[in-house]
Amino acid sequence: MSKDILEEIIAHKRIEIAGQEKVVSAAFLEKQLGEPVPARSLKQALMASPTGIIAEFKRRSPSKGWIHQDADAGKIPAAYQQAGAAALSILTDEAYFGGTLKDIRTACPTTSLPILRKDFIISRYQLLQAKAVQADAVLLIASALTPQACLTLAKEAHALGLETLLEIHTEAELDYLNEYIDVVGVNNRHLGTFHTDASHSLRLAEALPRGIVKISESGISSPDTLLRLREAGFDGFLIGETFMKTDEPGEALSRFIADLLTTD
Numbered sequence: 283m284s285k286d287i288l289e290e291i292i293a294h295k296r297i298e299i300a301g302q303e304k305v306v307s308a309a310f311l312e313k314q315l316g317e318p319v320p321a322r323s324l325k326q327a328l329m330a331s332p333t334g335i336i337a338e339f340k341r342r343s344p345s346k347g348w349i350h351q352d353a354d355a356g357k358i359p360a361a362y363q364q365a366g367a368a369a370l371s372i373l374t375d376e377a378y379f380g381g382t383l384k385d386i387r388t389a390c391p392t393t394s395l396p397i398l399r400k401d402f403i404i405s406r407y408q409l410l411q412a413k414a415v416q417a418d419a420v421l422l423i424a425s426a427l428t429p430q431a432c433l434t435l436a437k438e439a440h441a442l443g444l445e446t447l448l449e450i451h452t453e454a455e456l457d458y459l460n461e462y463i464d465v466v467g468v469n470n471r472h473l474g475t476f477h478t479d480a481s482h483s484l485r486l487a488e489a490l491p492r493g494i495v496k497i498s499e500s501g502i503s504s505p506d507t508l509l510r511l512r513e514a515g516f517d518g519f520l521i522g523e524t525f526m527k528t529d530e531p532g533e534a535l536s537r538f539i540a541d542l543l544t545t546d
């Protein structure tokens with residue numbers, strides 16, 4: 283996989299957003315929102331949950347191709363909640379991940395869990411979209427932003443009543459942390475090469491600041507790995523493919539949690 287895939291996705295995203303803004307203006311979205319209402323808190327959910335699992339709804343990925351092409355956003359997120367997920371992550375990038383904002387709109391009334399809008403957020407317009415479909419939190423990817431843009435977006439997200447998850451891959455990206463970041467996530471997948479290694483989080487664990495809620499993202503396929511990550515200080519675990527590659531992701535999560543409890 284080419285090293286420039288992230289750049290390609292971001293370039294595509296800029297064009298996509300410009301097109302969307304022509305159809306539904308930022309001013310229109312803004313008017314629909316009314317007073318900012320506090321979202322269901324991802325941070326609180328992670329701190330309160332016995333599993334800490336953020337279960338992801340993802341149809342495809344650039345590295346794997348289709349994972350679950352006909353996945354139903356009206357069923358799987360609800361099944362994840364039933365199985366014991368702490369929170370939900372819903373991929374809304376269409377071109378590379380086969381998702382849509384509508385998936386959040388569809389999932390929202392079926393669950394009371396916090397929903398993370400998982401996308402490549404580079405503009406305030408996308409925060410308005412997230413709020414309009416009632417997402418509770420947004421992902422900010424350090425390697426797709428400058429620290430200044432990350433600060434501006436995180437601050438704007440808070441002003442709209444959205445929480446923020448900062449995704450980092452290297453220790454140097456800790457420079458992106460700011461007072462508007464609620465949760466920090468170490469991505470085990472390098473977004474340039476797609477190489478995944480769950481022990482990447484273990485190596486970075488020591489370098490992460492104390493007081494902040496921490497999660498480990500990608501490539502977590504066994505309860506054993508989750509337990510090692512938990513021991514290293516991670517509060518949450520973002521898991522997609524392990525569940526989505528099965529016919530019944532909710533049942534796969536249920537089995538994962540049952541195994542987790544017996545390995546514990």
Ligand SMILES: O=P(O)(O)OC[C@@H](O)[C@@H](O)c1c[nH]c2ccccc12
Pocket residue numbers: 338340400401423449469499500501502520521522523524
């Ligand atoms: O399916 P996995 O390997 O369990 O990974 C989930 C999640 O971490 C991954 O989808 C992800 C992490 N950061 C991202 C940024 C954009 C798109 C996707 C991602």
